[in-house]
Amino acid sequence: MIIDDDELDRLVLQHYLKKYENLEIVASFDSAEKAIPYLELPIDLLLTETILKGMSGLEFRKLAHKIPACIFVSSHPELAAGAFEINTLDFITKPLTPERFHYSMQRLFDFFKLKEKCESYDAMLGENCIKIKEGGSIFQIQKTDILYLEALKDYTRIITLEKNHCILDSLGNLLHKSFFDSFIRIHRSYAVPRHLIRGKSCHEIELAHHIKLPIGRAYKNNLSFFEL
DSSP: OEEOSOHHHHHHHHHHHTTOTTOOOOOEESSHHHHGGGTTSOOOEEEEOSSOSSSOHHHHHHHTTTSSEEEEEESOGGGHHHHTTSSOSEEEESSOOHHHHHHHHHHHHHHHHHHHHHTTEEEEEOSSEEEEEETTEEEEEEGGGEEEEEEETTEEEEEESSOEEEESSOHHHHTTSGGGTTEEEEETTEEEEGGGEEEEOSSEEEEGGGOEEEOOGGGGGGGGGGOO
């Protein structure tokens, strides 16, 4: 479902979406009010502007909470932080570019793959390891083997050198558990173990194994311990 009160922007989104054979445009509207009757349809993705005439895209997202994935395509970057507080997969700032849209679609496809897999995932935290049930197998991961955590909506991907795992829990919830008390959040999408940080610039940190991750503006103070 697409919602944008700018006709040209709706056409651009439709043009990009048609390049993906596994995506079908169910409906396209110039206002959120017109989309309300369609909320009972089995829609997987909402693409909406944040500020619209009448009901805003942010307000509509709260009504459309049953739609699993929401991507805001917005002329108002200052609203990004608030958007991520209401169950948002991605926030794209206009003008839209093919490269940025493709990146967002990859996040979308990853999300649904993990959503399907994670429904059979379970996790149990121990003092120094986490046990993860994936289908019929159980994996035990030592805390010291975790390179970083990556948020993906209601799921969290655990990145290790050997294998990436996923658990059905948000990054924010995990970081409140004592098992992850040595991790710090550096971005809305990433948290890292303090001891693996090897370097830091204005916009990114470098971990062991030459891994580089971005620093979110809202999380820069979390890295104050790394200052001289």
